[in-house]
Amino acid sequence: ETGVTQSPTHLIKTRGQQVTLRCSSQSGHNTVSWYQQALGQGPQFIFQYYREEENGRGNFPPRFSGLQFPNYSSELNVNALELDDSALYLCASSPESGGVYEQYFGPGTRLTVT
């Protein structure tokens, strides 16, 4: 059984640029959640997708957007990058239709904004 995978592993962008991060959910999971983890902090919930629809959103501005595809993989897009967007971005999948049930995390994408 393949776990949650994320790409790329690391990324360096310049302030003002746009970035797309990708996530493949665990087999059989139809729900994907995205988190931002700044250095030395716990993860913060960005949003969740279930069956290609946004299903809950945390306190993040609209320049953070996402997509979920029919195969349940997902993308996180961030426009107009700011220095404070530098963080580890984690994707988690779960078999339930939304909810805080068991979430299985990928290894993350480390984004550095200069």
Next chain:
Amino acid sequence: AQSVTQPDIHITVSEGASLELRCNYSYGATPYLFWYVQSPGQGLQLLLKYFSGDTLVQGIKGFEAEFKRSQSSFNLRKPSVHWSDAAEYFCAVGADSSASKIIFGSGTRLSIRP
């Protein structure tokens, strides 16, 4: 407002010694509670969870946690730590079945003394 407090930023214990990591939450109703572990450069792995029922829950890797409603606590314990337990530990709470309400603590870094 919902919150999670992990009062210990960094703990060092000797290999073979017992461990207790503290977690306090703030929420009016019965929460969903989780402990996750994160090794350097890795995603989060679920150690255990509490939804309802028996307040002492067993997890993977020999960890257990006890939900104490009167103290709003969900402390993580292990009777004998191994060098491989060195990692960052996060307590998390979900207010209901909505993932948008899951809150992570700021984490406790565990170091193991040989």
